[in-house]
Amino acid sequence: MRSINFFKKKVFKINKLFPKFGIKNTFTVKDIKPLDTSQHDDLTFFDNIKYKNHASKTKASACITKKNLVEFLPKKTEKIIVDNVLLELAKVLKLVYPLADVDYPDLTVKKPNIKKYLGVKFSNNVLIGKNVKIGKNSYIGANTIIEHDVIIGSNCVIGSNSVIKNSVIGNNVIIQDSNKIGQKGFGFIPQKKVNIKFPHIGKVVIDDDVEIASGCTIDRGSIGDTIIGKNTYLDNQVHIAHNVKIGSNCMIAGQVGFAGSSTIGNNVSIGGQAGVSGHLIIGNNVKIGGGSGVVKDVSDNAVIMGYPAVPFREFLKKK
Amino acid sequence: MRSINFFKKKVFKINKLFPKFGIKNTFTVKDIKPLDTSQHDDLTFFDNIKYKNHASKTKASACITKKNLVEFLPKKTEKIIVDNVLLELAKVLKLVYPLADVDYPDLTVKKPNIKKYLGVKFSNNVLIGKNVKIGKNSYIGANTIIEHDVIIGSNCVIGSNSVIKNSVIGNNVIIQDSNKIGQKGFGFIPQKKVNIKFPHIGKVVIDDDVEIASGCTIDRGSIGDTIIGKNTYLDNQVHIAHNVKIGSNCMIAGQVGFAGSSTIGNNVSIGGQAGVSGHLIIGNNVKIGGGSGVVKDVSDNAVIMGYPAVPFREFLKKK
């Protein structure tokens, strides 16, 4: 189910994508993926030394990177060496996925044809796009919009006034009112005149038994997916940026925010209004106090608090 | 007005609810209520020593509690002693109120019959559930959903794209756009496989002359109600969790969050992005600085700031 593409894709050979790089290899690019989930004939990118372990094991056939990172990549990977990896990546993404840099609203959404959704209960004025799949015994609340190709499992309850796009949702998932799921994240290449918008070609994957309260925003992945693990619960007004991966059995209290690309373990609990910076790894069974600001990786079983967050004992000593 | 029940209720004798506890008393359970608002023939619960004063005066006929708290309860109260009070309570709630643990959207909402709402002005595509009452001279904005049995007073203005359920709203109340009011709070019994959802049988009560800006979330009470007092004003994106009680004449600035079950006095002002932890008592005339994290009770007239919040003079000394 995770291989669905929500965005129209154009087919390119690798040397047509990078005509100035003298690439001899001429394979057709299958997809553009992160280092760790790339397969043969995929294009990937490597911009941050934090990901050197993923780089060394990547199966991608080509990788956009910079000079000082080349050494970490496998020998057989075609290296495309540039000064600004994300800028080059944005340009290539725009060629391959020309419609993923702006969230054009789905103009095809309309009242569902009940015959196509036997066993689904719709409230009034639900609007559904093309190719949406919804499992049996699921409920969809009034004024909720589900855009094209979204998949929702069985026994789900989706509340009212929500917008769901570019998402794959498991079974027994509860999503309350006014949630915004699957929209483009906050990614762009800053420019003084007009920023370059970074295409977001990923999706949101929500596993079974998740519960999401009201007023949350969950951005889809830019490259790769944003993932909420099994039996994880989110309270109201939680913000989850692109590419965040949250494990299973987590409890995320109200108004917590995650910057992009962080990975959260299993059984993690996070108190209200805490924030987690980007590109961090938070271990399993971690407890983060309310209002904390987490700015570095956290190992398994840690209990942390404060801004910046430190182990709970240190926090108490400081006060 | 506060005795309305928004959830279907089943009738049980107390000994049928707890068949293994050898209860000789066989009264029919009237309702399940908090310690302080229970009446004769009600069932209550007592899990946290913070509430021992309420416990000693409860009028409930039976109380789920644990061994070390029994001594605080009145003699005549039937004690149901368990290891995990909230787990036992959740099970009993699910028996008595089988539909309060998941927010199934109201499938009956539809365009209002204008004859039933003389003197009310509806914008386009307002959706109203069964038995909704709205007072004269009130306005309801476009795409707003008001679910079954909600009561709204006279001279109210409800904005657009809001969802209101399980709520009783007074007169002269202004609620701006995209508010989510009355949904289930963040309460469950964590389990490694599938959490047990805690039924929320309370409601939201909003007194006269309240103003609520846009994008707020106000969860209904779990047992008992969430209450916003007379002439209290909330700014945008405020989050109020289940069972919070806010007094009258308060000013709550943008993005403030309240964890569950705290009680806020009258004339309290709270600066933007401050957070108030759960189960606290904040006195009257308290001023809480913007961005503060309040983690303990606050006495009347205090001026506090910081994370954790301390009296303003101490805060200045630390800096």
Place this chain on the structure above:
Amino acid sequence: MRSINFFKKKVFKINKLFPKFGIKNTFTVKDIKPLDTSQHDDLTFFDNIKYKNHASKTKASACITKKNLVEFLPKKTEKIIVDNVLLELAKVLKLVYPLADVDYPDLTVKKPNIKKYLGVKFSNNVLIGKNVKIGKNSYIGANTIIEHDVIIGSNCVIGSNSVIKNSVIGNNVIIQDSNKIGQKGFGFIPQKKVNIKFPHIGKVVIDDDVEIASGCTIDRGSIGDTIIGKNTYLDNQVHIAHNVKIGSNCMIAGQVGFAGSSTIGNNVSIGGQAGVSGHLIIGNNVKIGGGSGVVKDVSDNAVIMGYPAVPFREFLKKK
């Protein structure tokens, strides 16, 4: 374009507005404006010594102020000296703009007449008020409400479930889902019985090439406008209070909040969950760390962090 009035206005002579002040000058009040944008025959107000430079150069013909501030105003300005400037201002605003103190929902919104909007692409159930103008090649998402007199430029994309009122939006602007733009801000005169609501007669001005993610709230100006500068990007759940002015090329991350009337320079970047207090001036090229609380003016090029925010080096030393 910035001279549009969204609110019904009544015409008064200055001496009729202030009958007890023995004003001899009897000009017709053209409008009520801030000190710095007032013109001849406008009424203004001056309540905070922070604005003394604006006061000394004001072109307004009359100014509500208090005794100790009179000296800063030009000689020719008619001074209306009161104890409570904002209370007096609120009363006068209510006379001149009788409908600007409560956000009555626009009852005229309906499905757009496609002939009036050639070149605009509407999704399902879009609701548009009277006199709305939308430029060519713009998209409007499902269930979005655009109230009377709003102006939207060309090549814009407005997402789903949004509410836009009292706003003027440039070209090439992207506004994602569930945004609330142009509603009344959090302004009132506190009273023990019923607060006096402060009329908000300003608007929201969004310049070209702006991108706003999902779930944001942008309040209109009270007197004067709330402004988002060219090519500025806002992430999800950002809260912008009345009269805030943000420069061009800024990057505002998720869940950031601005209290009223602050002015932010160009090229400013602000990390997630940071807060900016009211009436501050933040210079150009400033960087504010995530989770910071900014409580005083910040000069150009500063890099600050913490609560309260201090220069980055000081912040590191403290930890």
